[in-house]
Amino acid sequence: MKLLIKKIFNNNNIIKIRNSIGLKKLYLDIKNLQNVSISDSFLWRTDKTFETTIKFTNILKHFDEDELSKTSIIFFSKNNKLIKHLDISNLNINNEIIINKEFLNGMEDYGVFYIFHSSKKKFEKNILISNRCYVGYSYKKNLYSFVHGNTLAKYTKICENEKISTDIVKTSYLLNKRYKIQKIIEGYDKNELFFCNPTSQIIKFKVNGSFKKLNKGQSVIIDVTNFKIVSIISNCMFLRPILFNYKNDYLDVHHC
Amino acid sequence: MNFFFGINYKNFKTELQIPLFKNSDKFIKKINLYKCFIKNDQWNYKVLNFKKKFDCFYLIDSDEINNNDIFFLADKEDEKKFNQNSLMDYNSFTNSFPEYRANLKLKLINGGFSSYQSEYPYEMTKKRGSILSSINNLVNKNAEQNYICIKNIFFEPINEQFKGFLINYKNKKVIEEFDLLTNKTNIIELKGSQINDETYLFTDKFLGIPLYISCHNGHISFEHTHPPHEYILSQNRFEKVAELKKKFHEIIN
Numbered sequence: 001m002k003l004l005i006k007k008i009f010n011n012n013n014i015i016k017i018r019n020s021i022g023l024k025k026l027y028l029d030i031k032n033l034q035n036v037s038i039s040d041s042f043l044w045r046t047d048k049t050f051e052t053t054i055k056f057t058n059i060l061k062h063f064d065e066d067e068l069s070k071t072s073i074i075f076f077s078k079n080n081k082l083i084k085h086l087d088i089s090n091l092n093i094n095n096e097i098i099i100n101k102e103f104l105n106g107m108e109d110y111g112v113f114y115i116f117h118s119s120k121k122k123f124e125k126n127i128l129i130s131n132r133c134y135v136g137y138s139y140k141k142n143l144y145s146f147v148h149g150n151t152l153a154k155y156t157k158i159c160e161n162e163k164i165s166t167d168i169v170k171t172s173y174l175l176n177k178r179y180k181i182q183k184i185i186e187g188y189d190k191n192e193l194f195f196c197n198p199t200s201q202i203i204k205f206k207v208n209g210s211f212k213k214l215n216k217g218q219s220v221i222i223d224v225t226n227f228k229i230v231s232i233i234s235n236c237m238f239l240r241p242i243l244f245n246y247k248n249d250y251l252d253v254h255h256c
Numbered sequence: 257m258n259f260f261f262g263i264n265y266k267n268f269k270t271e272l273q274i275p276l277f278k279n280s281d282k283f284i285k286k287i288n289l290y291k292c293f294i295k296n297d298q299w300n301y302k303v304l305n306f307k308k309k310f311d312c313f314y315l316i317d318s319d320e321i322n323n324n325d326i327f328f329l330a331d332k333e334d335e336k337k338f339n340q341n342s343l344m345d346y347n348s349f350t351n352s353f354p355e356y357r358a359n360l361k362l363k364l365i366n367g368g369f370s371s372y373q374s375e376y377p378y379e380m381t382k383k384r385g386s387i388l389s390s391i392n393n394l395v396n397k398n399a400e401q402n403y404i405c406i407k408n409i410f411f412e413p414i415n416e417q418f419k420g421f422l423i424n425y426k427n428k429k430v431i432e433e434f435d436l437l438t439n440k441t442n443i444i445e446l447k448g449s450q451i452n453d454e455t456y457l458f459t460d461k462f463l464g465i466p467l468y469i470s471c472h473n474g475h476i477s478f479e480h481t482h483p484p485h486e487y488i489l490s491q492n493r494f495e496k497v498a499e500l501k502k503k504f505h506e507i508i509n
Contacts, residue, residue: 027353030489038489055393059487063496093425094390094453128489132482134393143475145370146394146468148482182275182357183371184313228310231281240354250368250475256357 012167019172019237026170027237028152035123035158037116038130038168040149041196043219043242044075044099045110045137052099053136053144058091059129060117060158069119070160073097075104077111080217112196112219114153118160127158137244137253145253150240153198166216169198170237175206179232179239181256186228190246193222193230193256195239205234258350258375259292259328259343259409260358262321263467265443272316272374273359274329276308278352286331287349289314293325294413294439298340323441326376326409343411345378367474372467380463381411386501387459387466389481391422394468395451401471402446404457408464410438418461420444421508426454428507438462458504 008014010029019025030038037059044052060069071091075084083104086097101108115131130152136144152168185191195212196219197203203214208227214220221244224230232239243256262270277283289304304327309315316327334346350356360374387406395402406420416438422431431450436442436459457466470477484500485493 057390057393057487063484063488063500092453094392096453125492126490127492129487130489132486134479134481136477143368143396143399143470143472143477145475145477146479148479178281179279179354180277180281182277182279183273183359184309229312238354245369245371247369252361252368252370254359254371254479255373256359 015170016173019170020174020176025237028168029170030128030152030168033128033155034126036128036155037118037158038128038152038155039114039116040132041112041114041151041153041198041219042133042135042149043110043194043196044113046099046101046104047108047110049140051138053138054097054099055134055136056095056115056131058093058095058117059131060119061091062093064121066119066121069117072116072118073113075111075113076217078109078219080215083107083111110219110221112217116156117158119158120160123158129158137251139251140249142249142251145251147242147253147255150242150255151196151198151238166198166200171199171201171203172235172237175204175233175235177234177237177239179234181230181243183243183256184228185224185230185243185245188225188245188247191224192244193224193241194244195220195222195241199236203234203236203239205232205236205239207232257328257345257347257378258356259326259378259381260374261326261376261407261409261441262316262360263362263405263441263443264318264322267365269318269363269365270321271361271363272321272327274314274316274327275358276312276314276329278356279354280352283312284349287329288331290328290330291325292328292343294415297413299343299413301338324439341413343378343381350375362469362476362478364471364474364476368476370476370478372478372480376407376409376465381409383463384461385463386504387457387464388484388501388504389457389466390453391446391455391457391468392451392453393481394477394479395446396470396472397448397451399470399472402451403469404444404446405467405469406436406442406444406459406464407467408436408438408440408442408462410462413439415439418459421458422450423456423458423504423507424454425456430508431455456504458508460508
């Protein structure tokens with residue numbers, strides 16, 4: 001009986017109700033995951049002269065000396081259309097991939113990518129791994145400005161050929177999750193915020209009162225140049241953007 | 257709670273923004289900014305009467321920043337907990353989910369700028385251990401200058417020396433060894449030849465936050481690496497990381 005109540009209490013719809021009414025709110029949940037590789041939603045961009053570099057660790061090789069492990073990097077457009085899927089073997093422990101328009105068949109845009117590790121090895125204990133990659137953005141061919149992963153988004157079983165799942169980040173039925181960016185953004189030529197939807201649900205949000213909507217897996221860059229401080233209210237329990245500050249040709253990219 | 261810090265080095269200017277609200281928008285009016293520093297082997301505390309920006313940020317600029325002082329937020333009541341022999345967990349104001357974010361902006365004179373969040377959690381000040389960080393992830397071999405900043409804050413008011421190493425993990429060799437101090441922002445200049453995907457930063461005895469800076473053509477990049485246990489979210493995370501760090505300890509010994 002106790003188990004049944006617990007199961008009902010942790011059902012996704014019940015969690016949405018809990019988050020709507022403020023009863024034992026749940027922001028993220030990974031506690032029932034078994035032997036999975038988790039990825040953040042990482043931004044790539046090739047628009048406006050941008051190039052992106054991904055620097056990542058082959059986690060299974062690093063921690064388990066698993067020489068046969070594979071890494072998959074899957075690229076989606078801002079509208080969640082699959083555009084490229086890389087399966088890579090024989091990686092070093094630390095690796096780098098440059099994403100420019102040539103890499104994406106001439107595409108000058110932005111979107112997200114996910115990175116997963118897989119292995120045929122049998123693990124004695126439950127293992128959850130998460131690649132927090134370092135992603136650098138070069139504007140007008142200048143030095144890359146780096147950020148690390150920010151939002152646990154999707155996961156897949158470490159044993160190969162399994163489906164990709166989502167909804168680690170929880171949602172609410174109401175626009176009741178407030179997030180005020182703890183940085184003054186005045187004094188720059190331009191400021192942009194990058195948001196992605198890390199869930200399978202529709203994310204609705206307001207940025208300083210302006211309404212936005214993201215379907216499953218979609219992402220968006222929003223201009224917030226004319227604001228000093230930014231407040232976000234959404235139905236997503238963890239919607240933390242990446243901030244791009246521009247001044248002259250200089251760029252600063254960071255989580256905020 | 258969190259402590260905050262800055263960097264004072266060569267041609268860098270810094271600005272530290274400390275918000276007086278939580279990211280949930282909860283605002284606390286009667287909170288002060290304190291500076292904390294070691295003098296005569298004791299922690300000394302000083303309230304800073306800085307003007308607030310937009311009533312909700314404290315701004316600390318380069319003139320107030322050195323590599324020794326740390327900053328924190330507290331109210332009058334918290335002053336009763338100030339202890340000359342130990343840093344304490346004075347309040348929970350900066351505890352939040354998502355995590356509270358300050359902003360440390362590093363600027364080049366007549367050049368670019370780059371930000372990092374700058375919090376140092378109180379829990380980390382109580383621990384000893386080792387930093388393990390791949391240096392290639394956040395610096396650029398072809399940049400004009402590359403630096404590692406290693407920030408340690410330890411709860412006791414001591415400037416104890418400890419060792420840092422650059423290690424080639426593939427060859428199992430120490431490339432360079434350097435002296436670091438607790439309760440200090442330590443800055444190490446990297447040579448281009450030291451930067452490759454086999455080189456790791458490793459420290460013995462004390463933890464800290466490794467921050468990486470690259471400068472090229474007036475542009476700058478500044479970011480921290482995650483500790484290795486961030487890659488593993490299962491219960492065996494510390495066991496896995498300990499196994500890995502053991503291999504690095506064997507190299508330095």
